[in-house]
Amino acid sequence: MQEMILAEGKVLPGGILKVGSFLNQKIDTAFLAEMAEEIARLYGGCGVNKILTVESSGIAIAAAVGIVMKVPVVFAKKHRSSNVDGETYGADVHSFTHGTDYRMVVSRDYIGPEDRVLLVDDFLANGQALNGLIKIVEQAGAELVGCAIAIEKCFQGGGDALREKGIRVESLGMIESMTDDSITFRV
């Protein structure tokens, strides 16, 4: 992952790491399959029976992990409105990337107390999206096994805050710091 980020990633002004050429928008599927195998290995034997992600950029990696782990994948949808109906679990999330608020919802049919859930996403920065998914897991009465992330921007603190709460967070690439012309990884 570190080699891939160094070879393909671009640092944009404002601390944005652009990895559209292999992880978003254009997906390197051989690399996607490798990431899925590694996540399945990390969480093998943990009794995961459901993967939860949020649309849209998390879907590809979540689906790939689900195929390898042979468990169903559920994805939360992003709604603009905050209206709640009785048929969904939901959490309000603020996106710092886009400067917007949205409501993340999952039908009650698709997650429940019998589930041992692995959260999968492409990016972890401040942790807003993961925190929303964790609320949904709690509402469903399901058990959170942990989180699996392609790229964590450690300097934004979301991952470490979750780890301090005792939540297992595994990130395949961990960026400790980033400037316009250098990327430092946590090892």
Add this chain to the structure above:
Amino acid sequence: MQEMILAEGKVLPGGILKVGSFLNQKIDTAFLAEMAEEIARLYGGCGVNKILTVESSGIAIAAAVGIVMKVPVVFAKKHRSSNVDGETYGADVHSFTHGTDYRMVVSRDYIGPEDRVLLVDDFLANGQALNGLIKIVEQAGAELVGCAIAIEKCFQGGGDALREKGIRVESLGMIESMTDDSITFRV
């Protein structure tokens, strides 16, 4: 696919087929892998070197097909605004399902004249989304090899209109007609 639709699908008022329990929102990954294998078989030997889909429900099946066919997957993003910059290909699309218009965009970096493109999506109804993707393939000067769809609602005509233009469209489940209590497949 027919068995899956009959076992899991629900027909909602207004001709809507709900397959959230295996194809959207909750994805049956064993079935997803089977669909991907079948699509890879159908388009094997056609020289496909890129898969194009549109966020978000098409991403899972496109990624799965990409892994099997060992080619990169590109997904078009949906934007609300119709502003065009020089860095993207784009097409304006009307969504009958949601009653909204959006602009579908793909970075010029991710598709070009060297590409032989397979379009992959979960649903084909009136063909608005596929027509948008076809415009993007044309703008890129790429070659369209064909389309692979999980479920086609034939009675909405989009698939047959494309076939009449000479475009290869392969749909794994083809619904000829649908009433509140019956589903008829095209065989």
